[in-house]
Amino acid sequence: MKEWFGAKKPRSLWLRFHVQTAGCSLYPQQPWLNIVRTALEALAAVLGGCQSLHTNAFDEPFRVPSEFAAKIALRTQQIIAYETGVADVIDPLAGSYFVEWLTDEMEERAWRYIERIESLGGMLEAVKKGYPQREVEEAAYRFQREVEEGRRFIVGVNIFKEEDVEEVRRVPLLEFNQEEVERRQKERVRKVRSMRDEARWRRALDELRGAAERGDNIMPYVLNAVKAYATIGEIMGVLKDVYGTYVEPPYY
């Protein structure tokens, strides 16, 4: 920000970030272990200086979290904040020979990728060429193979496995009547359509279309359409008409 873009305000240089613990590191086998994984990942986020944090619930490999599981996840953060003392000293791992070496190493390796992307004309061009998509697919494949070949360990998955699935059946999953919700949501959206001021709604969508076609900033027009009770599908429909839609090409 400073050297490339000449930002002057200190705030312009701040990388403020939210963290979510890794959903992909959670497994359905011995699901309680996910509480421990999440706690360790949350601790890393705090030691890394995040501004905001979401901790995953242990039942997420199965479904959106139950109240019980969501509360444990939140309480995990509260234990880190109020019991462990890790929040009492700023950046306590600084000066660790290993951590500083690894910080430098990550930076150096990341710059190499960024230079490559720059040479492709920036990220928008790189995405159109499929470059990062290919890189990520290769990395995902590599990791999968390492796990399958036993070169990466995952407790309960490829080491310390347990055959008994009894405990999985004991996970108290969130129960709600999805069909009932779907019926209610359909009914409501139809009711909103039937009750709104038709002329105002029509005008708002026409104006949105005009703005999108002219290349104007669409935000004021979307806000106006929302206030005229246009639905998400109707607004997105207008924008899809103007901008088109995207079908991902195969990269291999």
Next chain:
Amino acid sequence: MAKLYSREALEEILRAYREWEENILPQWLSRMPERQEEFTTLSGIPVKRLYTPADLKDYDYMEKLGVPGAYPFTRGIHATMYRARLWTMRMFSGYGGPEETNERLKMLIKAGETGLSLAFDNPTLVGVDPDDPLAEGAVGVVGVSVPTLVDMEILFRDINLGEVTTNMTINPPAPVLLSFYVAVAEKQGVSYDRIGGTTQNDPLKEFIGQKTHVFPPEAAVKVAMDVIEWSVKNLPKWNPISISGYHIREAGATAVQELAFTLADGIEYVRQLIARGLDVDEFAPRLSFFFDSHINFFEEIAKFRAARRMWAR
């Protein structure tokens, strides 16, 4: 210049290290071989058995670290960090209809969470109504269904939008969801300068990782930049974008790729906004980021610290 170690000190440390490698280590290794031939981080970075000041030999403290709240911000963006204000505990939540999720939000606020974060269902994420054939069987499954302003009002019943901040994990329909939120705030009598929160609104990572894209890349970026430009001018406390490594990582990227691609996305957005005629110092303070925290402990910590330093440079 603030070199950490003098040449003399480094020479002595290196001498001791070599002696350890030559005279002490071999006996131990022959009696107790190491568990693996090579140890690597999740990104595949090989790690040695021991690190010493010799690994940081020309290390300049002021250039690389400095103090918290000052350039290059490696040690943190605030001078007081968590001693003054803890991180926001923001639980990503949403399921069913707005009624169910309203209950969940209130439960989490009561349990002590300090920020709200909404998970939307798939129809909402790609911007189709619940009665669209594409939505069949998916309404309310992975998050909450919010197709109209009426739903958004129910979602925030008894929650004052002037007193909470809300993250919305929404991308192509970000202008719609932000408009719902702003319209509800207006109805509650909350002025624009008190509306706080985040729209994810990061189109590039959709193509790299998340794959809930709708528009082609150019148009997707254009719409996202509209949201940023409008928010910067109208909602001083809103984070109009959360430049996200999370989904890139979840799609199987390494920590290094997550770091690099996220910052490269950020660089692209900065260029786009400057090309619109915005001043960098006008919008840069409103850009925010979103990372994954995976299980390889030190690599994640190093990633966060490196990210801060790289972005500031």
